[in-house]
Amino acid sequence: MTKAVYDVVIIGGGPGGLSAALYAARGRLKTLVIEEKTQMGGQCATTSELENYPGIIDTGSGLSNKFYEHAKKFGAQFLKDRVIGFTIDTDGFHKNIQLKNNGEVIAKSIIIATGTKPRIIGIPGEEEFKGRGVSYCATCDADFYEDLDVVVVGSGNTAVEESVFLTKVVNQVNLVVIHEEGKLDADKIAQEQAFANPKINFIWNSTIAAIEGDELVESVQLKNIKTGELTKLETPGVFMFVGTVPQTDWLKGKFPLNQWGYINVDEKQETEVAGVFAVGDVCDKFLRQVVTATGDGATAAVAALQYIEQEEYWQEHVLGADKPVLAVFWSPLQAESTALMPEIEAFAQDHDFKIVPVDASRNKRLAERYQIRELPTIVGLTKGKENIRLTQPQKSNFEELL
Numbered sequence: 001m002t003k004a005v006y007d008v009v010i011i012g013g014g015p016g017g018l019s020a021a022l023y024a025a026r027g028r029l030k031t032l033v034i035e036e037k038t039q040m041g042g043q044c045a046t047t048s049e050l051e052n053y054p055g056i057i058d059t060g061s062g063l064s065n066k067f068y069e070h071a072k073k074f075g076a077q078f079l080k081d082r083v084i085g086f087t088i089d090t091d092g093f094h095k096n097i098q099l100k101n102n103g104e105v106i107a108k109s110i111i112i113a114t115g116t117k118p119r120i121i122g123i124p125g126e127e128e129f130k131g132r133g134v135s136y137c138a139t140c141d142a143d144f145y146e147d148l149d150v151v152v153v154g155s156g157n158t159a160v161e162e163s164v165f166l167t168k169v170v171n172q173v174n175l176v177v178i179h180e181e182g183k184l185d186a187d188k189i190a191q192e193q194a195f196a197n198p199k200i201n202f203i204w205n206s207t208i209a210a211i212e213g214d215e216l217v218e219s220v221q222l223k224n225i226k227t228g229e230l231t232k233l234e235t236p237g238v239f240m241f242v243g244t245v246p247q248t249d250w251l252k253g254k255f256p257l258n259q260w261g262y263i264n265v266d267e268k269q270e271t272e273v274a275g276v277f278a279v280g281d282v283c284d285k286f287l288r289q290v291v292t293a294t295g296d297g298a299t300a301a302v303a304a305l306q307y308i309e310q311e312e313y314w315q316e317h318v319l320g321a322d323k324p325v326l327a328v329f330w331s332p333l334q335a336e337s338t339a340l341m342p343e344i345e346a347f348a349q350d351h352d353f354k355i356v357p358v359d360a361s362r363n364k365r366l367a368e369r370y371q372i373r374e375l376p377t378i379v380g381l382t383k384g385k386e387n388i389r390l391t392q393p394q395k396s397n398f399e400e401l402l
């Protein structure tokens, strides 16, 4: 049985992936989203309240459901599995994506949208009590601590906003902050809300050195980073919000990543590998938020559509052509290019060549693949194999093509 070939396979069902799915499916691309979790929405789904997505104020899971329903309505398909790797076919176009449980799927383009995961600080007790008092998600676990005192570690937006959310359920939040009194890394509005909240007790100049308990968490060791003094604080719950790391372990050593494990992309969200795009928090970028992830998703889907059209055209009209092809790399904005076009068209007609014009300013990938440094350049190909090249040719050079 032949395997289905998807135009786009999107890896990760967070805001970036779901927005890419909507744009791709609405652009009539055969689209598959592969998400390892049952719940769609990624980190957005674990966010208590989202106040900064334009036009919508909702819970994170509410907004995630809307993203999912919207993509599904336009025909995106979904598969629950974990992607463990992919390879590029020998044709340089098709990609084989390996799944943990369901074998392989084939795609013409890939959009990586695997986001980030919470940073583990690695103190004693953190791993041991994960899910038994140590949490990385306030929305998921707040209810376990109704009317109790909890500890939150961190000083960025996530730590501060999730502390404010926790105060709706718990008795008191002890927010452990590494900085001097009064200094938080969160934005101004989040800081104002936290400072005005009587249920938040700030513990400045501090970190936690250990998490202790028996079956469940019972206390933490607070460490004053100025004096080194250790004190015990009793608590059944510790929420860790000390940053995130990219979910790219599955790509290490097999795909270009920067020194921190993030993916570099260009203005079309395309990675260094042709036809492979990356969106959202997994990218090396300035602002990791829902609104930027969804913007990336839209860009990548439209760029994937253009990539597929250009590649398919090239495969069919150049690599698969039954007579010699003259690929003319040109630019409609350049006088030498526009002067050349009618001359080369007349020549090709007289000598039974097929002409394929390539606007090098729009199709930079192809220009790069054929190492075009100057325009116009004519590349003569037979069955995809280059046999002659004329750079900035004059009419008098055309005979060489014969």
Ligand SMILES: Cc1cc2nc3c(=O)[nH]c(=O)nc-3n(C[C@H](O)[C@H](O)[C@H](O)COP(=O)(O)OP(=O)(O)OC[C@H]3O[C@@H](n4cnc5c(N)ncnc54)[C@H](O)[C@@H]3O)c2cc1C
Residues within 6 Å of the ligand: 011, 012, 013, 014, 015, 016, 017, 034, 035, 036, 037, 040, 041, 042, 043, 044, 045, 046, 047, 048, 049, 050, 051, 052, 053, 081, 082, 083, 084, 113, 114, 115, 116, 137, 138, 158, 162, 247, 250, 279, 280, 281, 282, 288, 289, 290, 291, 293
């Ligand atoms: C607690 C918290 C509060 C936040 N609050 C806000 C806020 O108020 N406003 C805001 O704009 N942003 C907020 N953010 C940030 C926002 O959630 C992220 O910027 C956004 O979710 C990024 O979307 P994404 O699609 O890039 O990745 P993610 O949301 O991280 O989604 C990635 C998805 O990929 C899946 N995945 C990973 N690896 C694989 C694999 N190999 N195979 C298959 N699936 C895989 C994951 O399971 C996940 O579902 C918050 C984040 C957190 C953690």
